Amino acid sequence: MATTLTINGEQRSFDAPADMPLLWVLRDILGMTGTKFGCGIAQCGACTVHIDGKPVRSCVLPVGAVRDRAVTTIEGVGSTPTGAKIQKAWLDLEVIQCGYCQSGQIMSATALLAATPHADDSDIDAAMAGNICRCGTYVRIRAAIKQAASGRQA
């Protein structure tokens, strides 16, 4: 099915079955490999992208359901002020280890702060518990979100 999506502000046209999850469209058709495959069942969050600014697991989102909504991926999130702030906090606090889950973590954290600029611990739990990190970077993820929320420097 010929489809056109707006991804990171650009129009991208491609041919894909409507039931194909957005994840595989991004990775295998468009070559945007920053969005990661982790579980395929919305249990780990590695594939998180934004649909109209809201975090969505692209591994279970049929591409046909995206329609005219704006898709933002890790490749583009840095050009939003909140995304850039989160990325900076991530590096300031040296959150990342293997990094494989971090695209998803950053997408979830950015959506959180965009909606809730003064996120507290329970907001962080609610927004981030769906993102698994096998390296165990959770302590620093929490600290980095708080830093980005408060605007203070490391």
Added chain:
Amino acid sequence: MIIMEKKSDTVSRRTLLAGGLAGGFLLAFHLPAHAANEPVQPPDVTEGKFAPNAFIRIDEAGQTTLVMPQVEMGQGVYTAVAMILAEELDANFAQVMLEHAPPNDKLYGNPVFGLQVTGNSNSIRAWWEHLRNAGAVARAMLVQAAAQQWQVDPPSCTTANGEVIHKESGRKLAYGALAASASGQTPPKDVALKDPKDFVLIGQPLKRLDTPDKANGKAVYGIDAILPDMKFATVAACPVFGGKVGKVDDSAARKIPGVRKIVVLDDMVAVVGDHMWAAKKGLGALVIDWDEGPNARLSSKDIWQDLRAASEKDGVVAKSEGDIAKGLATGERLDASYELPFLAHAPMEPINATVRLKSDSCEIWTGTQVLTRVQSEAAKAAGLPVEKVTVNNHLLGGGFGRKLEPDMAVAAVRIAKQVDGPVKVVWTREEDIQHDVYRPVYRDTIAATLSDGKIVGWKYKVAGSAILARWLPPAFQKGIDIDAVDSAVDMPYDIPNFHVEYVRAEPPAVPTGFWRGVGPNNNVFAIESFMDELARKAGKDPVEFRRGMLGKNPRLLAALNLVAEKSGWGQPLAARVGRGVSIQPSFGSFIATVVEAEVDEQGEVHLHHVTSAVDTGIAVNPDTIMAQLEGGLIFGLTAALYGEITIDKGRVQQSNFHDYRMLRIDQTPKIEVHVIKSGEAPGGIGETGVTAGPPALRNAIYAATGVALRRLPIDRSLIAGKKA
């Protein structure tokens, strides 16, 4: 930061966003990057380039490239190795570029294994002297070249930030300008290393070199390889261990748009398609009749029965000191057995390998902890000489020991034999969990005697798989797997009569392999759990009890004292809340850990606080040490709370994160790590937190409930409704 992309034969550079430039470091990876990632060339030594050894390249423009002998899987080794090389080289660290090493045991073999292996928390330990030496030799040659040019005595020259300096005359030469003449110098045989007090990089919490690209989606993992005309495949191996493919009805699968080929091998089936979705749907549509073979009735129950029986037998003596018969006949005796389950690794990056197979060559793109092994095993599978196989390694999305196995590359080569052009083989998470190489089940039997509040006799027997016997046969000597008894034969406590045995007990059919924390994972759990039971029997506080037997281990004693102070050990706690301690000298690092946890009425465990104190010798990058401990603790606590792979009807019952659970951020305790300043040689750190967490948690539960758990994962039904 600059990244280098190799597009066919042209090399292009592009500058990344300033947002990713936290430390202002200039570095690059010769990563086989996106879109047409051609193989990385072996380190070239073209004219004008200074290449004193396998790790350092300086070109005439002054670009310093460091080749990484160990792989980066999150543990921060690329930064630490670069720091060590740059320290002795006195390179300008802000401008070094990094390159993944190609497969080459001779050049990049881990000095401990003699193979190109990243594991056992030994990257820094094994390479410390070698890399310092490599840096220092290169520096000496650059100094010689400059001294020759200036006609001065080499000792009158100093180096800093990529320049040779002659203070007296005020002259300076950049390394780049010396590259050509330095290549003509004879490498010195003996070279002085820096006094640690003169270190400018080592010991600093420098920003990691690999993380900026991991924050913006540009980092390339094995699973991200893209080649022109590449197809995508996913696999299903027989769900029963050792089973084979019987009949395959692919009529429905072939009708799925995008499905290109069904590859039927003797033990697995792969569907090849235009993208992973087609491959995955195609696989789901296959009707496969498996020939389940002899293991179709295997169950965890049988495996445990066998292991328990095996652990009753006498083992091979791994170590014996004093008189164990006499020791066990003295004082009060306590006996216990501890059991640990099968575990899957579940790195976040699912198992994958991309292969381009031609009649006379085989190229592989993957992320592996064993580059040369992947190369040689792939060569066998491809039926090609080893030198015809190129392996392009990548950043690893977690390894944890899973990528110490080459099976994914071998499977991909076997599939590629039936596919025209390159094919990327990606396993589903289900396939990853159900066809792992599992951390083996272990059973540890301990008998100890107490006299005057101290241990006088200690008999310890490990029963479990000998992974080394399969993985590195020459290391398996006299029936003893030195990994399986690691941390058991070298316990930190002063015990006069001490005896350790090993019983090799291989579980039928279930493949076993190394899992982050390796042998110590098992032994530290059993030893430190039993120490608490002994302390209770002796009527002593667990910290006090341990302190009394650490006479020969001042580094561990210091860590224990520090953690007791920092964790508030001994201060009152609410009902159902307990503190537990564990200490370990494993991997050359001395760590003491206190976990504070609550066990509620229903038996659910709530992690409150974890405090660790570590003496890991010289901390190359203290921030990485802390990060590794934080992450390792979570990795270990996850396993303690949830980790267990069970077998029924010959197949693994778990399949994905919904039934093979991971700790999540809302369950994560506060973690505090204290790094003790030390001048000793560096110890290992990547696995230490993993082994430290479970016994400390188990002991916290013991304190909170009075229940002496002797099995992992924690069985909530045993602690529900219990209060100490």
Added chain:
Amino acid sequence: MSAAARIVLSVAAIVVVALVAGLWIIRGPGPLAFADGPKIALADYHGASPTGVPASLAQASLVERGAYLAKAADCEACHTAAGGKSYTGGVGFKLPFGTLYSTNITPDRETGIGNYSDQDFLNAVHRGIRHDGARLYPAMPFASYTTMSDDDALAIKAYLFSLPPVHAPAPANTLTFPFNQRWAMMFWSALFNRDSRFEPDISKSPEWNRGAYLAEALAHCGECHTPRNLAFALDNRQKFAGAVTAGWRAFNITSDKATGVGAWRDDDLIAYLSSGHAAGHGTASGPMAEAVDHSFSQMASEDIRAIVAYLRSVPPVTSTDLPATLAPPAPASHKDGGAPNARGKMVFEGACVSCHGWTGESPVSPVATLTGALAVNDPAATNVAQIVISGTRRNTAADALSMPAFGNAYSDDEIAAVANYVTARFGAKGSKLTAQDVAELRKQVSQ
């Protein structure tokens, strides 16, 4: 006759009358008794035949017609174990007094029905009598299938006999005494199995009669949706009023507007039956999902419409334990809505919210939307707990949207907590499940 004898006799007569009356009352009305128009024998009916296959299959072979009818009767759901081969049986039905296993109905002579004559097959399907004369337990819905025409039953037999025979002995039942006495089922059948074929109601439309035949003789809706009496037979006084069967709640499908399907639009019912989902009404799960996958989704659209027409006529019965109005979407913030329940929230935010959202309206698919689903509005939370335990694995094209089974790794306490959280947040009234309740629910599920 002495006075004493007379007294004894009259007492005995009274007892017998009372017993017969009692049994008659227990037996209750038949499944179609609510439709009070005149009924006639099928052979005498002159309208379009309510039996057989849809028009598109009228010219099909006996085996093809049998295949359609076997799907409509949903033989496969009960006669195929998870991961097993179709129609080879082995599904365990867990009863309070042991486990009963379905059997192999492939034409294997030794372990299947390969030796069944036509009469043997009719005896089994209509009367609950096995080839060897032994009685079947009413887990086999012969009391519903008994209304099936001989032709249709034999078409199904022809289809089953066209399948490859598979050697698959059924596991031995584990029923305790006296329930292991098959012969006793003779009395049950005598009382509760009417052993009569479908009789059209001439006061109703041909579509209604077709729907009645499909719903009663084939789809056997009542076996799950009609409450049972003490003798485990359907109580048609409460026809389709909903019941808990095998640990799952089959909801009220009477025409009651508040708690049944009376307020559903025809299109909603059609969509639900044929795809397992209707916008605003949730998604089929558990046994109903199986019924959709194996049966309703394979049926001709006119047959689905006929079933809907029939359902519309079933008299309303109100489920007093269900809310009269379903809850609207929950607040967007995790901080608002629901009831305080830290453990339930923790499970939800980790494992559930990614698909179901904080509002209950799914960010990924309407199929995962909880808002409006009866399951989350059921204050008993039976199906919510069951779905969490065993997930939903749909056989449809949308397999990306299956829900994983959390039951093996989450404790009873966690499952109770998340079910209570979900019903409080997305339903009209929160449940109060305990870990023990969840343990009980786990025991009841067929597998």
